[in-house]
Amino acid sequence: MAILTAKKVTKRFGGLVAVNALDFTLEKQTIASIIGPNGAGKTTFFNCITGFNQADEGEIIFDGVPIHRLRPDKISHLGISRTYQNIRLFPNMTALENILVGLHAHLHATWIGAVVRTPATRAEEEHAHEEARRLLRFVGLQGKGDVLARNLPYGDQRRLEIARALANKPKLLLLDEPTAGMNPTESEAMVAFIRRLRDELGITILLIEHHMRVVMSISERITVLDYGEKIAEGTPREIQTNPRVIEAYLGRGSAADIPEQAVRPSVSTLPASSAAG
Amino acid sequence: MNELRRLPVWHSVRIGLIGGVIMLYICLVGMVEVFGRSDIIERVISLGQVLLLLTGLGAGYLAARRAGEPTNALTVLISGVVAGGLTGGLLTGLVVIGSVVNLRAVFINASPALYNALTLGAGPNGAWIPLVGGAALGLVAALFCLLPRRVRQSIVNGLVGVLLAGLFSGLLRVILAARPGWSAELGRFLFASEGLTLAGALLFFILAGGLALLWSQSQATVRERITRLPEAQRKTLRWAMLGLAVILILIFPQISGAFIAQVIVLVGIFALMGLGLNITLGMAGLFDLGFVAFFAISAYTVGLLTSTGEHGIAQWSWWAAAPVGVLLAMIAGAFFGLPVLGIRGDYLAIATLGFGEIVRLLVGSDFLRPWLGGSFGILAIPKPWIGNLELAGPQQIYYLAVFGAVLVAFVAVRLRDSRLGRAWMAIREDEDVAEALGINLVQTKLLAYMLGGAFAGLGGAIFAALVGSIFPHSMNLLVSVNVVALLIVGGMGSIPGVIVGAFALIGLPELFREFDEYRYLLYGIALIAMMLAKPEGLWPSAAIRRELHTDETDETETNPGSSSTVPAS
Numbered sequence: 001m002a003i004l005t006a007k008k009v010t011k012r013f014g015g016l017v018a019v020n021a022l023d024f025t026l027e028k029q030t031i032a033s034i035i036g037p038n039g040a041g042k043t044t045f046f047n048c049i050t051g052f053n054q055a056d057e058g059e060i061i062f063d064g065v066p067i068h069r070l071r072p073d074k075i076s077h078l079g080i081s082r083t084y085q086n087i088r089l090f091p092n093m094t095a096l097e098n099i100l101v102g103l104h105a106h107l108h109a110t111w112i113g114a115v116v117r118t119p120a121t122r123a124e125e126e127h128a129h130e131e132a133r134r135l136l137r138f139v140g141l142q143g144k145g146d147v148l149a150r151n152l153p154y155g156d157q158r159r160l161e162i163a164r165a166l167a168n169k170p171k172l173l174l175l176d177e178p179t180a181g182m183n184p185t186e187s188e189a190m191v192a193f194i195r196r197l198r199d200e201l202g203i204t205i206l207l208i209e210h211h212m213r214v215v216m217s218i219s220e221r222i223t224v225l226d227y228g229e230k231i232a233e234g235t236p237r238e239i240q241t242n243p244r245v246i247e248a249y250l251g252r253g254s255a256a257d258i259p260e261q262a263v264r265p266s267v268s269t270l271p272a273s274s275a276a277g
Numbered sequence: 278m279n280e281l282r283r284l285p286v287w288h289s290v291r292i293g294l295i296g297g298v299i300m301l302y303i304c305l306v307g308m309v310e311v312f313g314r315s316d317i318i319e320r321v322i323s324l325g326q327v328l329l330l331l332t333g334l335g336a337g338y339l340a341a342r343r344a345g346e347p348t349n350a351l352t353v354l355i356s357g358v359v360a361g362g363l364t365g366g367l368l369t370g371l372v373v374i375g376s377v378v379n380l381r382a383v384f385i386n387a388s389p390a391l392y393n394a395l396t397l398g399a400g401p402n403g404a405w406i407p408l409v410g411g412a413a414l415g416l417v418a419a420l421f422c423l424l425p426r427r428v429r430q431s432i433v434n435g436l437v438g439v440l441l442a443g444l445f446s447g448l449l450r451v452i453l454a455a456r457p458g459w460s461a462e463l464g465r466f467l468f469a470s471e472g473l474t475l476a477g478a479l480l481f482f483i484l485a486g487g488l489a490l491l492w493s494q495s496q497a498t499v500r501e502r503i504t505r506l507p508e509a510q511r512k513t514l515r516w517a518m519l520g521l522a523v524i525l526i527l528i529f530p531q532i533s534g535a536f537i538a539q540v541i542v543l544v545g546i547f548a549l550m551g552l553g554l555n556i557t558l559g560m561a562g563l564f565d566l567g568f569v570a571f572f573a574i575s576a577y578t579v580g581l582l583t584s585t586g587e588h589g590i591a592q593w594s595w596w597a598a599a600p601v602g603v604l605l606a607m608i609a610g611a612f613f614g615l616p617v618l619g620i621r622g623d624y625l626a627i628a629t630l631g632f633g634e635i636v637r638l639l640v641g642s643d644f645l646r647p648w649l650g651g652s653f654g655i656l657a658i659p660k661p662w663i664g665n666l667e668l669a670g671p672q673q674i675y676y677l678a679v680f681g682a683v684l685v686a687f688v689a690v691r692l693r694d695s696r697l698g699r700a701w702m703a704i705r706e707d708e709d710v711a712e713a714l715g716i717n718l719v720q721t722k723l724l725a726y727m728l729g730g731a732f733a734g735l736g737g738a739i740f741a742a743l744v745g746s747i748f749p750h751s752m753n754l755l756v757s758v759n760v761v762a763l764l765i766v767g768g769m770g771s772i773p774g775v776i777v778g779a780f781a782l783i784g785l786p787e788l789f790r791e792f793d794e795y796r797y798l799l800y801g802i803a804l805i806a807m808m809l810a811k812p813e814g815l816w817p818s819a820a821i822r823r824e825l826h827t828d829e830t831d832e833t834e835t836n837p838g839s840s841s842t843v844p845a846s
Contacts, residue, residue: 050713076715090706092821093699100696101703105715107696111724114695115688125695168715 003028003172003204004049009058009068011044011228018044020228021058026172026221031198031205033215035239036225037248042208043085045225046174050082051075063171077105081165082174085208087157091150095141095160098149099132102167132167139163139193155186159193166197173197175207179214187211191218216240224248289340289356293363293415296336300368303328307386308795309394316472317443323472325394327440333411337361337418350423357419358412365411368395369404376401430493431486438485439478445788446472452534526679530672539671540787542743545678546736547783550760551767551775552682552689553732558761559770560698561725562705564626567613567633568733568760573752574609575602575734577640577649579658579741586657588650595661599738606734607727614726618719621708633757641749654748661742674743681739682776685732689772692728701725702770759783766807768814768821777816 006024010017019041026032034042047053049060051072060068067075081102090098107128113121136145139159144152152160158178165173178194179187191214197203209215215222216236224232224239226248232239239245303309312325322330340360344352372392374380380387389400396403421429442449446468453464467477503511530538550572557563582591582598591598617628640649649655661668661677668674692698700721703711712718741747759782767778786796813821 052709052713072709072712073715073717076713082713084710088707088710090703090710092706093702097699097702101699101711101716102714104696104700104703109696111692111695111697111728114697115691117691121695128696164714 001028002026003063004206005061006045006049007059007061009045009048009055009060011041011048011053011055017228019048019055019225022225022228022230024223024230026204026206029198029202029204030220031194031207031218032221032223033219034206034208034223034225035210035212035215039227040225041228042225043176044228046082046176046208049075049174050080073105076168079169079171080174081168081170081172083158083161083165083176083178085176085180087154087161089149089157089161089164092148094146094148095136095152095156096129096132096145098160098164099135099167100128102164103128103131105168135163135167138166154181158182158190162193162197166201166203170203172204172206175205175209177208177210179209179211184213187214190214194218286356286359288343289359290363292336292340292343293360294367296332296360296364297367300329300332300364301371303332304368304371304391304395305384305386306795306798309391310386310388311795313394316469317440317446318478319469319472319474321475321478324444329395330414333361333364333414334418334421336364337415338422340415341419341422353422354416354419357415357417357422359415361415361418362408362412365407365409365414368407368411372396372401372404372407376404427490427493431490434489435482435486438481439473442467442477442481443473448537448788451536452532455534527676530675535671537788538675539743540784542671542674542678542739543787544779544784545675545682546740546743547760547763548682548776548779549678549685549736549739550733550756551763551779552685552772553729553736554760554764555689555729555770555772555775556692556701556732557725557729559764559775560693560705561701561722563722563725564622565629565726565729566626566754566757566761567629567631567636568729569752569754569756570613570633570636571606571609571730571733572737572740572756573636573640575599575606575737576741576747576752577655577737578602578605579738580655580747581649583741584655584658586655588648588655589657595659595738595742599735602738602741603731603734606737607731610726610728610730611723613730614723618722630754630757633754637749637752637754640752652749654746656746658741658745658747660745668742671743674739677742678739681735685735686772686776689732693772697721697724762804766804766815768817771814771816771818771821774814774816774818778814781815 002025004024004026006022009019009022009024011019022041022045024045034045036042044053048055048068049062051067051070051074055068058068059066062075062078062080065078067078067080070078090101093101107124109121109124133142133145136142139162141152141156141160141163144156149157149160162173162175162178175194179190182190194205194207195218198205207218219236222232222234222236222239223230224242224245231244231248232242234242308328309325312328313323315324316322317324317327337357337360341353341357344356371387372395375387375392393400396406399406421432424432450464450468453460453468467474467480469477473481503514506514530541533541550568553571554565554568557565557568579595579598579602581588582593582601583589583595585592613629613632617625620628639645641652643651645651646653660674666673668677700711700716703714703716704718704721708718740751744751763778763782764775765778766781767774767776782800786800789796789799807815
């Protein structure tokens with residue numbers, strides 16, 4: 001059953017068509033990837049889903065609800081969370097506070113309740129703190145709750161951002177280049193972690209990724225964008241052999257010369273490196 | 278030139294020249310003469326002389342300390358003398374030039390009286406006196422540099438004690454003289470009609486220096502003993518301290534007299550506004566340069582509803598009117614927040630600036646004069662009553678202000694630690710991400726404006742009760758700027774910082790009224806110095822302090838770490 005359906009979504013910035021009549025379907029509890037060269041419109045598509053940008057045409061339906069006209073906070077309430085290409089934590093708040101903000105949608109205390117500190121508010125706060133600490137442990141950041149987000153090392157910041165996104169108890173998690181700037185060992189760990197999210201929490205995951213090794217190993221479905229248009233869709237194996245994809249990545253004419261070798265090395269090294277890691 | 282720079286004397290020369298320029302500045306803006314009138318110790322030393330002495334000593338000390346890196350007494354002494362001598366030397370130059378050329382055409386303060394003051398009455402013939410005096414000061418400062426640290430500290434503390442006692446001698450004398458008997462006797466012993474007596478100065482010096490010395494020696498052991506106490510006893514100790522503080526706060530106005538009580542009420546009112554702005558600006562990051570508007574709206578509401586004069590409409594009691602004022606300020610917050618919701622950062626400052634000016638111009642306008650009194654304001658606002666007790670003067674309003682500030686600070690702390698406080702901070706840090714995490718920007722921002730406005734409104738209501746009349750000119754831009762400044766000085770986003778900032782920026786200038794026209798000069802210098810030396814504020818918020826702390830530990834932790842990785846690679 002599809003959790004997310006996009007129909008003919010178009011987003012223009014002035015004369016530039018960033019996303020062009022994109023049709024896209026995402027099945028429940030899958031891990032899917034969107035790939036494509038720089039400027040292909042991947043992040044813009046993410047922004048359309050989360051409400052950062054409003055699609056000019058077309059519609060996006062999440063869990064049976066049309067969301068393409070909703071504000072980002074409403075969309076978040078429906079159960080979509082995301083991370084960002086260049087990490088966007090709240091730098092001057094602690095790790096714990098970052099997660100607590102992520103829990104915001106599930107807390108209901110009013111300002112009067114907060115001032116008087118009613119039993120309900122107190123119980124809710126206690127529960128929220130407990131939940132936040134649990135999430136810190138879940139992403140392996142136990143004991144770092146009081147550190148300001150900006151003082152965390154890079155890898156920890158990535159994981160904190162995911163923890164913050166998870167705090168919303170999302171049904172759909174959008175990860176924008178989760179392994180950017182990581183070395184192969186760290187990427188392996190991240191891939192395993194993303195699988196855990198799906199297997200243990202049952203979250204549907206859509207990611208944008210440039211590391212082909214990561215994409216091919218983790219995705220069940222891959223969508224390829226180029227100049228805002230979908231040029232291919234399918235399983236990793238189908239994508240690897242698709243001539244249009246190779247052309248988009250390597251340039252016109254190269255498809256005939258090196259159909260398989262171009263992509264095969266990145267795939268073939270994968271079992272070896274995962275065994276090493 | 279480069280050769281010259283390598284000489285050890287170079288630094289002394291530079292510091293000496295800087296000191297000299299500062300001295301010239303102090304002399305030529307007329308501070309020596311004006312402050313020469315207020316004595317620190319009667320007939321011994323005036324504030325003007327203290328300023329000059331401090332500059333000379335400071336130059337000598339800085340130069341000597343710089344030279345003292347590899348400890349060598351002779352270099353230290355020479356550096357001090359050179360810097361001090363140069364500092365004084367510039368004054369000698371001033372006297373010499375001043376006796377030949379008439380500088381008064383440009384510098385109105387370069388009078389013979391100034392030259393006499395600088396040469397201890399000898400006039401142009403004594404032009405050498407500042408030079409030698411400066412060198413002597415430099416020597417003293419350098420000798421001081423060679424003293425052991427503990428001795429140095431107690432001397433400085435003693436001198437600061439004398440200086441403070443001298444500065445506030447007028448106030449302290451009045452307080453002591455208010456009660457006859459031993460208190461008045463003590464006052465006559467310590468304070469002369471102007472400044473301290475010699476005996477008083479000595480007493481303060483010994484007291485401040487000695488106490489500081491005692492404290493520095495016993496501080497560690499006292500701390501240790503407290504931490505070794507069982508939890509139950511520590512708790513009682515904390516409660517006892519709190520109780521003592523409450524009692525002190527309660528009896529304070531009876532001891533301090535009306536003037537200081539009035540200053541504290543003003544501090545309280547500004548603290549209320551500061552706490553309000555701390556929500557909009559400090560927590561939610563929404564700049565507001567029109568904050569005085571909420572203050573004005575509430576003050577005028579209370580004025581209109583309670584006044585027994587011509588513009589009064591209801592003659593309510595203050596207690597009935599104040600909540601209405603606060604509520605209206607809150608509504609004004611929402612009303613004012615709506616149009617500026619989409620504006621961010623610097624643009625917001627300009628938009629809000631306009632709002633504050635609109636309110637000030639409206640209440641002062643001829644158009645609204647039949648209702649708001651125009652520039653004549655609203656008069657005859659009665660004082661609040663508690664039962665049969667009238668809160669007649671500042672000594673009684675004091676309780677209202679302190680209670681209001683404590684209440685609002687409590688509310689602010691609760692809000693900060695709640696879901697809402699976190700949402701505000703998230704908006705301050707990254708508005709888009711906050712929205713993507715499910716925070717309703719419209720609601721949350723409006724609530725920040727409303728609660729901030731309500732806090733400022735309470736300040737306005739108390740102000741109306743304190744002054745008993747309201748005029749448009751007390752609602753000017755300077756109030757808003759002061760509130761922003763006290764937030765920055767105290768530490769952005771920090772609730773105790775607001776209180777500290779209010780004392781530093783509102784309380785101290787009130788107490789230094791005798792500096793009259795130089796008050797704001799010093800205020801400006803203090804602000805700049807403060808931003809250079811401690812940009813995070815006097816009492817930064819817990820997170821910032823923690824960060825400053827972790828930075829230190831990080832350094833100590835990474836240093837051995839990085840050195841150990843070098844051989845490994």
